Amino acid sequence: MSNQFSIEELLKLTDEDVKMSEKQKKVVEAAIEIFADKGFAAASTSEIAKKAGVAEGTIFRHYQTKKDLLFAIVMPTITKSIAPFLVRNFLQDVTKQNHQDLEHMLRYILENRYEFIKKNHPVIKILLQEVFFHEEFRGELRKVVEEHAVEKLKKLIIHFQEKGEMIDMPPETVLRMIITTIMGFLIGRFIILPDLDWDDEAEKEYTIQFLLHGLMKK
Structure with missing residues (x-):
C-alpha cells in the first residue's frame, strides 16, 4: 500500500x-x-x-x-473523484485558472492528475482492473463524464482553437487525444510499470512536448 x-x-x-x-x-x-x-x-x-x-x-x-x-471502495471513488481522469473539483480548478496559453493549461492538467494518481493509485488500480467486469462501474463512469466533464473541457478547447493555438479538429477528438496521452503516461507510471526506473520530470516534459508538437520532425 x-x-x-x-x-x-x-x-x-x-x-x-x-x-x-x-x-x-x-x-x-x-x-x-x-x-x-x-x-x-x-x-x-x-x-x-x-x-x-x-x-x-x-x-x-x-x-x-x-x-x-468492492463497491464500497470503488463507487465513491468513481462518483466523487476519478471519473476516471476528470473530477468535479478538478474541472472547476481547470476552468477557473487564467491559462495564458495552451501550454500552461496542459502542464496544469498533467501536474494536477499526476499528484492525484500518485496519491490514490491503489484505488485507481482496482477501478481499472474491475471496470471491464462490472456494468455498474462503467455506467457511473459514463454518467459522471457526460454530466460533468465533456462540455466544460470542450469549451476550453474551442477557446484555444479560436485563439489560433490549437489544431482545427473536432473538439471531441482533441479532448480524446489529450486524455489518452496524459492517462497513458500516468497509468503506465503508477499502475502497469511502477517499478521501472522512471525519470518523472523528463517523462512529464516529453508528454507535454508530444501534445504540443506531435511526432513529426519539423
Whole structure:
C-alpha cells in the first residue's frame, strides 16, 4: 500500500455522514491492498480478514458479500473523484485558472492528475482492473463524464482553437487525444510499470512536448 494513501482520503469522497469504526477502516484498507495486488476475483474475504486482524465475520457484518466490499471502495471513488481522469473539483480548478496559453493549461492538467494518481493509485488500480467486469462501474463512469466533464473541457478547447493555438479538429477528438496521452503516461507510471526506473520530470516534459508538437520532425 502506498504510504501516501489513507482510508481517511477515501472517506472524504463519500457522503459527510458516513462513519466507519476502526475495524471497518482496517477491513477496507486491507481489501484495497489485496484487491489492488491480486485482483477482485483472486482475493478472499478470509485473506482480507487476516490482513486486517479481524474475524471474517466482522467483514460480513458490514458487507454482505465480497462484491459489496468492492463497491464500497470503488463507487465513491468513481462518483466523487476519478471519473476516471476528470473530477468535479478538478474541472472547476481547470476552468477557473487564467491559462495564458495552451501550454500552461496542459502542464496544469498533467501536474494536477499526476499528484492525484500518485496519491490514490491503489484505488485507481482496482477501478481499472474491475471496470471491464462490472456494468455498474462503467455506467457511473459514463454518467459522471457526460454530466460533468465533456462540455466544460470542450469549451476550453474551442477557446484555444479560436485563439489560433490549437489544431482545427473536432473538439471531441482533441479532448480524446489529450486524455489518452496524459492517462497513458500516468497509468503506465503508477499502475502497469511502477517499478521501472522512471525519470518523472523528463517523462512529464516529453508528454507535454508530444501534445504540443506531435511526432513529426519539423
